[in-house]
Amino acid sequence: MALTAAWESRGAAQEGGGGGVELARSGKGGNGEERIRQEHMFDKVVTPSDVGKLNRLVVPKQFAERHILPRLLGGAARAACPGAVLRFEDGRGGGKAWAFRFSYWGSSQSYVMTKGWSAFVRDRRLAAGDTVSFCRAGARLFIDCRRRGAGIVASAPVTRLLVPAVVPRVVTLMPQRSTPSDERAPRGRCVRLFGVDLELAGAQPLPLDLQLALMRR
């Protein structure tokens, strides 16, 4: 089965288009630096199940059907793509990337990211109440997260501007976890999300920006 479909830029990639964000990051600079026009796709405040033993993230149907499915097989629907793999670059930069199997569970009529998801949860120490955020820049996908309480109210329309680098602290309604914070990404950095250009640490720009690989069978 050929999953060719281009995730291509329909709006944001047009110059000066609608929701694109273009910022330069003055970071480690060098030849790895690159301007990236990013478009926010969606946030989700993860549930206990999303970060628990079920090893899956339920993807809101709207997001799945509006942003992911149309790109798979050029509009062919559920049955056609039983097991696609989506590759997301780490929103913090550093060249790390995450691959998630994206599929539809007919029994619960929901879209999920399964294989690979638990690794992200572990690595980022994601906990219930935290927010994962998905973004794209052209054909490249990005994922990042922020802690609960570090929130930005995400009520803006699709392809909105991303979070500012500095945000007001809000009241924490849920008890803080016991995990030592120094084991996590610093909160300031986490909040920054996709609002800035990503530093490309690796030399090569990762040949496959959006890797849609059908898994065996």
Place this chain on the structure above:
Amino acid sequence: MALTAAWESRGAAQEGGGGGVELARSGKGGNGEERIRQEHMFDKVVTPSDVGKLNRLVVPKQFAERHILPRLLGGAARAACPGAVLRFEDGRGGGKAWAFRFSYWGSSQSYVMTKGWSAFVRDRRLAAGDTVSFCRAGARLFIDCRRRGAGIVASAPVTRLLVPAVVPRVVTLMPQRSTPSDERAPRGRCVRLFGVDLELAGAQPLPLDLQLALMRR
């Protein structure tokens, strides 16, 4: 886990050789009676999953690769035989036989018996902690089981002798199940296992002793 003997008569099939067992059973006699030289292959103390809803028995890799795979397709390995059916005669005699689908699950890199296994579990009222025992005699395969606590210490070398007809009771470390014992095969008979000749009740000697049928795909 003691993974013992070669499938082939390396020692046992030679006359008077090492591990072969040859006993006459004076039972129902008649023309169905037959002497069978049996060679023990392997035991497994079944886990809750092996007898639960998963409907599969995980076959220890060593046993699968050393005793089963070489016989399938003349040594062709995993990819070549994705779904074979192994036929085992019931170790208690009576002409009953069990067919199990034998396959390899690449995702967990483990060998399993699937289709047909749950029927055996039900029929023999196999429970976690019980032991299933696989044996062969020439090209014929046999399966039997014994209750936990009725154990024989299986620490003998390859192609060891099988269990004696009478064994000392050993201390039962695990609590006895509540299942009434009269619903099961008598313990004495069960313990006997393959240590005696099998009575062939059926008229025809079952045309295919070792049935290796490749299934679809």
Place this chain on the structure above:
DNA sequence: TGAAGGACCTGTATC
């Protein structure tokens, strides 16, 4: 409809 079967996945223990 439900149970069985088939393929897939993952954490844990172990080597």
Place this chain on the structure above:
DNA sequence: AGATACAGGTCCTTC
């Protein structure tokens, strides 16, 4: 410490 084995799960199709 990385790789492996496997116990215990998932969903989904078939019957």
